[in-house]
Amino acid sequence: MLNQNRGPDGVSMNRRDFIKISGLFGLGAAAPAMLAGCAARPLPGQGEVVRTPTFCDMCFWKCAAYAHIENGQPWKIIGNDDDLHSKGRLCTRGTAGMGAYEDPDRLRRPLIRVTGADGLQTFREASWDEALDYIAERLKKVEQRHGADRLALLNHGYGAHHFQHLVRAFGSASIAEPAFAQCRGPRDVGFELTYGEVIGSPERTDMEHSRCIVLIGSHIGENLHNAQVQTLADAMRNDVTLITVDPRFSVPASKSKYWLPIKPGTDIALLLAWMHVLIDEGLYDRDYIERYATGFEQLKRHVARYSPEWVYLETGIEPETIRRTAREMAAAAPATLIHPGRHTTWYGDDTQRSRAIAILNALLGSWGRKGGLYNKESVSLPHYPVPEYPEARSDFRAAHAGRFPFANSGVTTAVIEASVGADAHYKAWIVYGTNLPMTIPGIRPTLQAAIDSLDLVVVVDTMPSEVTGYADVVLPECTYLERYDDLRNSGERVPSLALRMPVFEPRYDSKPGWWIAKQLGHRLGLEKYFPWDDYAEVIDWQLKQLGSSLEEMKRIGVKNFPRKRPLYFAPGQDVRFFTPSGKIELYSQQLADKGFDPIPEYTRPESPPAGYYHLNYGRMPAHTFGKTTNNHLLFQLAPENTLWVNPLVASERGLVNGEYVRLANPDGVVSNQIRVRVTERIRPDSVFMAHGFGHRSRKLRLTHDVGADDSELMTRLKIDPLMGGTGMRGNFVTIIKEAV
Amino acid sequence: MARYAMVIDTKLCIGCADCVVACKTENKVPEGLNRDWVVEATQGTYPKLETEFRSERCNHCSNATCVTMCPTGASHHWNGTNIVLVDPNKCTGCKACISACPYDARLIMHPEGYIDKCTFCHHRVEKGMDPACVSACPTKCMHFGLLDDPNSEVSQLLRTRKHKVLAPETGNDPNVYYLI
CATH class of the missing domain: 2.40.40.20 (Barwin-like endoglucanases)
Structure with a gap:
């Protein structure tokens, strides 16, 4: 289906065909072994048990955990009690982490694309030396002919850090992850425009102390972002007033006092109506707004026309329900959280919708307040000393010159589009841990065109996902249970570090990402950026700067540090926000200057045609x-x-x-x-x-x-x-x- | 008989089935089989709806028909408690217990030819730990303990919260409770 350019002789006219990795391996791989044993089967845990700390890679939440091996066989993974991401409890996927290690379909050896005498392109297995030499040789050519900045990294997941380091050392600053343009980018940009800070991951929501929580299209509980689920459950235990806006009776909707089954695509209208009620009835936090915000008068004028009666016609939410829920929010404020959500790329006006959510939180005074959005803090962790990266001749913005002025991170789709054609900006890709054809809607034709144009496509993954079929070289990484990665250091309530270390030796001929990046670095003459034999040295050095050590972390897995800043604003505290005005920007001059709506506007969505x-x-x-x-x-x-x-x-x-x-x-x-x-x-x-x-x-x-x-x-x-x-x-x- | 109970808060359960995977890995349950499962029960008509999620398993009945009906004595109450276990050495796989169980909790024919089921993780209970499902639950909606102890968490929850058991009319005296 993808090879639509086949000529009459059946030979592909694409320079690089999509290869379905199907013919190469037989079906002989062993299924996970059936449990041996007999009637006198021993009880679990009676054998020799080894417990190793890690943090999970089944999603992006990175819960600290202990992997257990019994009698040399994978047994179970459970949460680390000292960890705020997991609080000792992994989610469904994290509990199933051994399944990733055991998967018999994993990539086993490096693969290189070859064209047979019949014109058919397939992969053949290669040694690591051959595959790495092949990549390095082509990357050097890209550097000589076009410049190092023409290499792009498309990545997802924590292991990507090693390849970000490699790409930066090489001289490129074009790094893009679907987590931005296909997921939480609009939210983070919307909040940054308003408060000067992003929401980030884990979300800085203080749900365990919230008295009212509003979820807008966010189905926490169906997504299992662990601490989000746990703190929402804490809130429910505290009898929080839960308001869920969703066209579907989602799991949180089923736990809510109010379910607002909104007409799809009309969320901004509802948000503006809530602002209207809070301002009209004088229910907003006047002191907070006067002290911290700018643009209130413009906002007040702007929302005047969004009466609940008008908005009812758009959203299908009764005016009385809009008023009652707004009053509930005000009654619980500032312990009211209008949840910023996570996957927010919905209707193209998503940054503006996120702005509306940010503004509504401001009216309730919840940013920086208990039960709202707390100040997050990470550990000041020194970087292992390596030389400064060379200055890249261009960065990810080259991919979308003149467009997307508020993209503060690489836009995957723009990078892919800027890789199509003989005169395309990008000439080589490394794709790490992201299955692009399913992650980015409708991208397959562009992806095919891009790989026809690119000089080199490298895919690093643990699994033979569809994107590996687009590669010149596929490098099999081992799973998170078989490798060191960077210490986890996410902004949280409590600054903390977590360790990921090998639980098992890498299966098959797979290798850790750090090793792959280092080997490529050496072949590219970048040895000085990789002065370690084993990544454990980097982690140990970093930990020792903080008075800990790898040895200590191997015992405890997670180390929590004292906070340096308060979690919330003190009453009446003078706060300077990281916005141009130093205030919470209800009205955004930055947006006005670039020709965008300075206060979110509602646009009526298209309705489905008959029968759709x-x-x-x-x-x-x-x-x-x-x-x-x-x-x-x-x-x-x-x-x-x-x-x-x-x-x-x-x-x-x-x-x-x-x-x-x-x-x-x-x-x-x-x-x-x-x-x-x-x-x-x-x-x-x-x-x-x-x-x-x-x-x-x-x-x-x-x-x-x-x-x-x-x-x-x-x-x-x-x-x-x-x-x-x-x-x-x-x-x-x-x-x-x-x-x- | 010492009575162990599981108390599950349906107001907090999100139906994520972490309990199912935690059981499966802890107890090394064979491929394709589970000892516990999650039920979603929705009532009403859009948009007036109620949905309840329940993590279900063997009820470890005090008056267990599976124990009574077992012809070989394989099904038994463990160690003077209500925890119902199957002794693989005595089980012939006749499936009488499957018909006798009002909860369909004995769905499992272990590949080695005996009936398998939830054990309340008695190997953990012995060590003072909660069953694996209870320990893993991310919403902490599951609780485990001794009903005989009035100060146990389960006793306190049952004293203070509205609750139900499944199929009480069977007279099996089940020990898995649902807070509603």
């Missing part, structure tokens, strides 16, 4: 995107996604619970088959499915071809003009029954 439904998507607790669907423990739990439809839709279309259907969008894209789930928990104008299914890589033997992929149905993307975010929620689908 809003395509809503989200997470399920068993999986992290498409990254974990081949994990045997999680596959058993949730092998496929389902299509949620309201019973009215089911009856109109004659759909039966459990039957397979396909989805079609107005541009003719038809999905893989997906099971119908008839449920009252969704609006009749919408359907819902979890993201991460419908894998095309045949080498993912459990998950290949199972379930449907939402992202391929997203052909109508709404790009955020402020920062390049890929708005994914303006897509519509209709349902096709399978012929019986």
